């Protein structure tokens with residue numbers, strides 16, 4: 001039997017409803033044994049949510065995801081993958097924040113995510129609103145050695161998040177990818193946005209993405225054509241360092257009601273998970289070269305039975321599995 005790289009409490013003898021509530025029951029970063037250092041992925045909560053344009057409350061998202069993740073198991077049936085055999089994983093707690101300043105919050109967050117755990121570790125951020133992804137992208141870009149031209153990105157979302165200014169403010173959950181492109185940490189020509197759907201405020205709201213070469217696969221496009229364009233993107237992407245961001249609002253509110261800017265007519269839970277798994281199958285190297293990731297926009301106060309947070313925990317697991325598959329080759 002392969003030795004694990006992450007030590008989990010034995011679920012057959014230590015109940016999942018007992019003990020400290022870390023993501024997936026992974027050890028706290030400070031409790032990781034020397035043989036399991038450096039950790040491959042550190043899970044970090046980002047509790048900032050003052051970048052929202054509509055309903056607030058995702059500051060409680062990371063806690064809710066951790067809570068629901070107690071029932072997350074490490075073996076992936078479809079990939080035949082024991083995640084804890086490939087990766088050393090740890091929960092590194094929550095990032096510091098600047099609650100009343102979105103621009104400075106991105107800075108504070110980026111500094112933390114760039115220095116948390118070990119230099120070779122990668123960060124999976126649990127949101128928080130989508131404005132946090134600007135800080136996370138900066139940190140991932142830095143950890144990846146600041147590749148010129150910026151990072152590639154796989155983006156699941158109902159919205160493209162490329163509105164330049166909202167209420168006179170340049171930093172919000174509507175604009176993280178415009179800011180990231182301006183800063184050179186994100187390459188829009190190697191950005192894939194999946195699950196986008198309307199209605200939108202104006203006819204021009206997709207112009208930024210279209211004009212900058214973003215591969216836009218709307219939910220309806222995927223329903224009609226399947227994964228053709230996603231597959232072509234993954235072939236183009238190859239081994240380029242890539243960030244993965246998953247906004248839970250790409251999932252239909254029937255399945256994921258706990259979010260602040262809900263958009264009806266989206267992925268079922270099963271479709272979303274299947275599409276993330278498909279990325280491994282369609283990618284020429286068995287999985288993209290992920291250098292950072294997040295799952296954001298979980299709003300527990302609208303989450304009737306915790307199912308949105310439960311889904312978010314599973315999406316984070318699926319993304320970690322993609323990374324493990326790429327490493328396994």
Ligand SMILES: [Mn+2]
Pocket residue numbers: 130157158159161173247297
């Ligand atoms: Mn978003």
